[in-house]
Structures are given as C-alpha cells and as structure tokens.
Amino acid sequence: MMGEELFLQGNRAVVEGALYAGCNFYAGYPICPSTEILEIMSTRMPETGGTLIQMEDELSSIAAVIGASWGGAKSMTATSGPGFSLMQENIGYAVITETPCVIVDVQRGGPSTGQPTLPAHGDIMQARWGTHGSHSIIALAPSNIKECYELTVEAFNLSEQFRTPVIILSDGELAHMRERIEITDMPIVNREQFPEGKVSFPVDPNEEGVSPFPTFGRGHRTHVTGLSHTIVGYPSEDTEVQGKLIDRIIGKIENNKDTICKYEIINPDAKHLLVAYGIPARSAKDVVLNREDFGLFRPLTVWPFPSKAFIRATEDVKSVLVVEMNEGQLFREVERHACRAGVENVGLCSKLDGEMPTPQDILESHADMEVDQ
C-alpha cells in the first residue's frame, strides 16, 4: 500500500491506520460523531480476518477491548463525549493492569449530550484525569487526515511498547472532513511476549519499566487484577507494593517522554509563540505562515505534554498564546511551563460554540493581550 494515494474521511483514516498497525479486534457502540469508525470497521474487520462486535454500551465496549487484548489481540474502540465518560473506569483498569489498547475519542460539544455533530476539545483534561487515581496516560491529537492515519498507527505502537491504553483525541470536524493522503511505510511495534510456559515469576521490567505480556491461553497461568498487586499479579494491601506499582506505571510514561512525545515547531525564532493542537492548529498555522513575528508549537502528543521541547521553544519569546476549543484545558499546563521558563505574557484564544477559531480570532486574542509588538 506504500505510496498509494487515498482520499479519506478522518474516521476512515483512523480505521485504515488501525488495520495497518495490526488491529484485529474492535468493539464499539454507535455515537456521533464517531459512528463511521464502527460502521467501516464492520466491513473492514471481517475482510482482514479480525473480529468486530457491537456491544450494548461503551462500558462493555472498552471492557471487551481489554479482554481481547489479554486474548492476544490488538484491540480498539472509538466513541465520543458521553461514551468517553462511560469508559473512564475501565480505562483505569487498563492502566493498572498494563493492558495495551487504543481508545479513539471523537470529541463533540458538551457537557452532557451537548452538540453531537459539532467539534470541541472539551475532553483534553478528561483524557488526562478522567479515571480515578494516580496515573499517567498517553493521548495524541491529530490536526489533519494524514495524522488521523499515522497517529493511529503510532497509538498502537506506543500501547504495545509501553503496555498502556493510548487515547486519540480527534473531533467532529476531523472526523467528517476529507483530504488526500499518501500512505507511507511505518514501523509496527508488537508487545514483548512472556517467555514460553510456566516460568517462575517475577519477570523483571525492562529499562523502560515495562514487563513482557503474559497473553492468556499460552500456559502462563497468570492472574490479573485491578486491585493493587504484587509483581506476581496477586492482590496486595501492602503500602510498599502499591507505592512501587504506581511509581513504575507512572514512570514508564513520564520517564520516557523523549521517546513518546511528538511535536511540530514552525518559525522557532519568532517573537510570539502560538500553542495549538488538533483542528485549531490549522488556523494557527495560517497565522504563522503569513506573519514572520509568530511561531507555532504544536504538540501531537498532548499527554504527556512535551514540556522540555516547549520550554526550549519559549526562549526569547515575548508572549505565548494558546488556541483551544475549550475553556483553556491545555492552557493551564502550558502556562505553568511558560512561567517556569520566565514568559510573563500567556494568553488564551478560546472557542466554546462548536465553530473553529479563525486566524482572525487568533490575531484578535493576541491584540487583547496588549503585549509589546
């Protein structure tokens, strides 16, 4: 398929990316604006030898996806706002049991039923902290159709490498717009398997903090629980066991940010830095391409936030303006790093109505900051 040119809708690009990455199990429930992923998977999964099941709700969809992963599958689900809320408890289960899987959240306006067919980025913090308890998470935000495809491949690779759920933060605009993309070769990562048979525990984590995966049905006789557990997998109320477990599952993401984080920087020497991700980054890019005094920092990895690269990008800038389709969810993360880097002027261009922020909106927000031009 390399070099092939395709004209794809964002939701279809996610499906094709998933299949390229080796996804062979999909469970989902219809919800706008993610439904096409379920519909297209209904055809593509049988065609490619995988399994699809339409579950009774989003609670069971993510549960089936995690169960399938323990059965050895590369598994995925997709949903939107209300469904993403329902998935949170089981996402936490995937975190503590270190289960590779991919969750696509095609964001729409909220809270509650909100705007089912319009885009928003109101789930940025829910992706980070939606499930209870101390944890870390990987979340990726595509800005165009090519990235819908490529970041889905990347999401599977990261979930396999780090044995963790990975979230793709798409939105209603990306889901339904179409662009021409060229398919390029990408590496495929598969989880490291547990040694054959009944080996004696523990199998030590590698230098990244990740243990090999004891896929069910291969004679390992593993016990997996959402309770705090020892390295053998047995439940434990020992405070030291809990401390070590949580340290490691947070550390395997936070200590490997250099491997995980992807970002784009344009006009690095400009005076004013825009920070944008997802669909609003396209308007931010338009500003930057027309104004030499504006640069862009665009995290493709929203979580963990690429803080080191961002702090480097703020050197000698006079202002930072975050462009978001929410009330400033990534803004707070950006602001605290900007403050650490000594940038005093940090502003927000926020759109909450389901319309994309335009380049004009961004320039007006910048003018409102009253920074020295």
Place this chain on the structure above:
Amino acid sequence: MTHFKVYREDRWPHMFCPGCGIGTTMSCFQRAFVNQGIDLDKTAFVSGIGCSSRVSGYVYADSLHTTHGRGLAYATGLKLANRDLDVFVFTGDGDLGAIGGNHFIQACRRNMDLFVICVNNNNFGMTGGQASSTTLHGYTTSTTPGGNPEYPFDLARLAAAAGANYVARYTSAHPKQLIRVMEEGMNRKGFRFIEAWVACPVYFGRYNKLKTPVEHLEWLKENSVHIEQMKADGRTSEDDIDLHVAGKITVGVIRDAERKSYIESIEGDD
C-alpha cells in the same frame, strides 16, 4: 489434594467467611471441572467485583479479575480474541443482577460462548450485607432495616427469557446436583448459566434469623422445590423464587436449548 488440581495452593487459605457457600460452590466446580477433564492451560476465568468474584484469584489458570459488573463484557472480548479458550465467569448477585444487569441479559441474548456461575447470597457481602437485586421481599439487610420493599430478580428465569442455551439453579445445600448441572453445562454450547443460592450466615443470615451455617443451609433446603414438582403442583413461573408469595425457590434445569452460539453464528455452518 484434588483441590489443588484447580486452585492455587500458594494463595490458600481463601478469604471467605466461615459458613460461606462460595467454598461449597468452588468445591462443586473443581469436581465438575476435573471430572470433565478440561485442560487448565486452555481455560481462562473472568470475574467482576464482590465475594464470589474473588474465586478467579484462587483458580490456577489464566484469570482476569475485572471491574464491578463488567466481567461478562471482558469475557466476551477475551473469548472472541482466542476462541480456543474455555472461558468461565464467576460472579455474584450484586455483580451480575444489579450493576451488571445489562451485560447479563445482552450476553444471554447473544448466546455468547461463556460458562457463567452466579453465586447468589441475596445481598452485597463484600461491603457488609446491603440489599441487592435478589434480596427477597420483606427480608432485612443493612440498607433495608424495615424489610425490603422491592421484589427480587429471578436470575435463572431472566437468563432463560433472554436466550441463554442452558440454565440451571440449585443451592449450596444441593452439592451433588450442582456438580451434575455444572458438568451438563460444560457439555453444552453458547451461554451456560448456573445459579447457586448459597448460605451467607455472616451477613444475610445475621439479619434474617439464619445466624449459623446449619440454619442457613436448612433454610435453603426447606425452601427449595424441584421444577418438576412445581409443574406437578400447578404453580406458575412467577412463583419461582418469590418466597414472600410462593414460599419456594425452584431448582433444577430451567432451560436446555440448542440455539446456535454466537461464535457458531459468526463462523457460519461449515
């Protein structure tokens, strides 16, 4: 010890209270399992949350102890991803009938290829004896101090009505019968459901004048009637478990059907 053909010796003794019927159900299960000669290396156990869901942690096989009520959904994904695995689900009345009620009827409707054992102790034991969706009308729990104003689910009838292929109910006062229906279920396809009413003297019993295991077992035995006897007596299925109305729990094989299982349906007839 035959127990440790199926259970993890390094996790013994188990956590269940003295007199709890989960131990009896586990014993029945291991006998049925060993009698059927099923390969533990080709078997996986899945459970949700609650006393009976802790059984998965004692089984010496691949086992997934999941979130409250969602065991059947996890098991569905696991079974579909590796169809060579025999997937068994241990659950309780709170896990299956209350928080997981929708997954229960949907998995029955699909006739999903799973073997499910529900240990029904008529209350939430793990959290200290609150009313569940199978607490009998008028009975006392820590959250129904004046008697339960609600009516209980008949889980076995619910499973049968929703489309499960094989459904049977007995109590922990009927170990031989439990072993027999478990073995029979292991030889059926699709959704197999065994409901085991068990003694919970520490919580349900304490509130309902069944404080000792013996009193609780005798209560189960005295209040059970075989389904064939029910039919002979001219009772209707509405009387099945509502002790307040009918005074009896129907036991026996409630349904034994041969509908195609989910996996047979998606794999076709060849």
